[in-house]
Amino acid sequence: MTGKDQLRVIVVGSGLAGLATARVLREKCQVTVYEQSSPSTATGGQGIINYPNAIKIMNQLGFDPGRTGSVLVKGFRTLDKQGNIIFDAEFPFEEKYGAPALSHMRADFRAELLRLATAPSKDLGIGGEPATVIFNNGARDIDPEAGEVTLDDGTKAKADVIVVADGIHSRSRRLIAGSNCPQPKRNGMTCYRVVVSADQAIEALGGLPDWWQSLKNKDKRIQIFEARDGSGRIVVVYPLRHTDYMNISCVFATREEKDSTAQSWFAGGDPKELLRIFDDYDASLKTLISVSSTQLKVSELQDMEPLERWTTGRAILIGDAAHAMTPMQGQGANVSIEDAEAFRLLIEPGVTRDDVPTILKQIEKYRLPRATAILGNTRRTGRGVSGGERYKAMDENCTYHGIFEAVKQQ
Numbered sequence: 001m002t003g004k005d006q007l008r009v010i011v012v013g014s015g016l017a018g019l020a021t022a023r024v025l026r027e028k029c030q031v032t033v034y035e036q037s038s039p040s041t042a043t044g045g046q047g048i049i050n051y052p053n054a055i056k057i058m059n060q061l062g063f064d065p066g067r068t069g070s071v072l073v074k075g076f077r078t079l080d081k082q083g084n085i086i087f088d089a090e091f092p093f094e095e096k097y098g099a100p101a102l103s104h105m106r107a108d109f110r111a112e113l114l115r116l117a118t119a120p121s122k123d124l125g126i127g128g129e130p131a132t133v134i135f136n137n138g139a140r141d142i143d144p145e146a147g148e149v150t151l152d153d154g155t156k157a158k159a160d161v162i163v164v165a166d167g168i169h170s171r172s173r174r175l176i177a178g179s180n181c182p183q184p185k186r187n188g189m190t191c192y193r194v195v196v197s198a199d200q201a202i203e204a205l206g207g208l209p210d211w212w213q214s215l216k217n218k219d220k221r222i223q224i225f226e227a228r229d230g231s232g233r234i235v236v237v238y239p240l241r242h243t244d245y246m247n248i249s250c251v252f253a254t255r256e257e258k259d260s261t262a263q264s265w266f267a268g269g270d271p272k273e274l275l276r277i278f279d280d281y282d283a284s285l286k287t288l289i290s291v292s293s294t295q296l297k298v299s300e301l302q303d304m305e306p307l308e309r310w311t312t313g314r315a316i317l318i319g320d321a322a323h324a325m326t327p328m329q330g331q332g333a334n335v336s337i338e339d340a341e342a343f344r345l346l347i348e349p350g351v352t353r354d355d356v357p358t359i360l361k362q363i364e365k366y367r368l369p370r371a372t373a374i375l376g377n378t379r380r381t382g383r384g385v386s387g388g389e390r391y392k393a394m395d396e397n398c399t400y401h402g403i404f405e406a407v408k409q410q
């Protein structure tokens with residue numbers, strides 16, 4: 001399809017789901033992304049882990065892990081709060097699932113998605129035109145049946161398809177999923193997170209801790225320092241940007257007397273509070289938390305009961321707007337990238353404007369149960385489960401082969 005026959009697509013939100021969708025659809029459609037914030041907008045954690053279910057798709061979309069300084073994740077290690085290793089296992093992601101697991105700085109990963117959505121087509125070796133991304137002008141209202149979006153500046157934009165990827169606190173969810181649809185709820189855990197550079201670590205500690213050195217050299221693990229005292233406190237550490245940086249996420253039971261941060265994925269945190277809560281942890285870990293120059297971010301973890309529907313008329317919800325889940329399995333963004341890949345159904349030969357509502361229903365039919373299953377296993381494996389159960393969930397999470405395979409299997 002070319003020119004006037006091409007589907008016009010509006011994507012609401014330039015997060016991970018929105019930009020991945022823009023990359024998929026730009027090959028055949030005219031895509032405009034409206035983002036309410038500035039180009040530097042960032043959501044969620046400092047680091048992010050993408051598992052094989054998403055990396056397989058990203059590779060098909062031209063993802064360049066060199067640009068994101070991605071680190072191969074090769075297994076899991078559990079330590080006690082003093083840093084003694086309790087469990088260590090290599091996990092052969094690539095052999096088992098056909099693609100690696102990678103950790104990277106969230107901002108780098110988002111920048112790579114923005115490149116894939118907007119770079120000249122000849123640079124990516126694909127057809128179609130780059131998506132247009134318009135910042136500082138979000139969606140104030142949408143009319144799913146008419147395919148119309150009212151923007152923050154009061155102007156209106158029309159499209160054949162509206163993909164709503166406006167995150168966990170979606171303004172448009174009720175307009176598509178119904179006025180009484182579920183909304184995100186706190187799960188009782190809070191997550192503080194920082195990124196520390198190797199230079200900062202060396203300056204503060206006189207050298208890298210042994211575990212950092214071993215992550216750098218060979219054993220590229222996700223490390224979980226567990227309190228193991230019934231408090232549920234954990235510190236999750238994994239390398240970023242060629243292991244020159246370390247993501248440190250500290251999870252603990254929410255203290256009810258604190259003000260809620262639930263209206264945002266993150267807010268500024270109080271380092272003194274964090275150090276008090278993890279006072280009995282290894283001194284070097286606490287030093288690393290205190291020397292980080294990045295702003296300490298805090299989020300109360302939230303998820304949402306499954307929606308009954310993701311689509312109405314010409315509009316569809318995807319990403320956290322459709323299926324917010326906690327990061328305890330690190331799958332929210334991966335499932336969002338799977339959602340984006342499902343729009344391949346819209347760029348099949350012969351699809352016309354009239355087919356859009358039916359195809360969006362078809363996408364919902366395959367994607368909603370898949371996201372609900374991962375929400376379920378994220379809840380089940382969040383706390384106090386055996387390694388076996390965690391690995392079973394990993395199989396369910398990582399063995400996804402894209403929308404055409406899902407259609408074939410039904």
Ligand SMILES: Cc1cc2nc3c(=O)[nH]c(=O)nc-3n(C[C@H](O)[C@H](O)[C@H](O)COP(=O)(O)OP(=O)(O)OC[C@H]3O[C@@H](n4cnc5c(N)ncnc54)[C@H](O)[C@@H]3O)c2cc1C
Pocket residue numbers: 012013014015016017018034035036037041043044045046047048049050137138139140165166167168170171191193265299318319320321326327329330331332333334335336
């Ligand atoms: C601490 C933490 C760690 C995490 N770690 C992982 C991990 O390791 N692996 C993983 O897979 N997932 C992880 N997640 C989950 C992951 O961050 C989310 O699932 C993912 O960001 C969802 O992408 P999204 O595009 O749906 O939403 P977002 O990334 O939140 O993007 C939404 C975008 O929409 C914009 N927006 C909002 N409203 C409007 C509007 N009205 N108009 C226009 N634009 C709008 C926002 O500004 C934003 O840019 C983590 C989450 C947290 C909190």
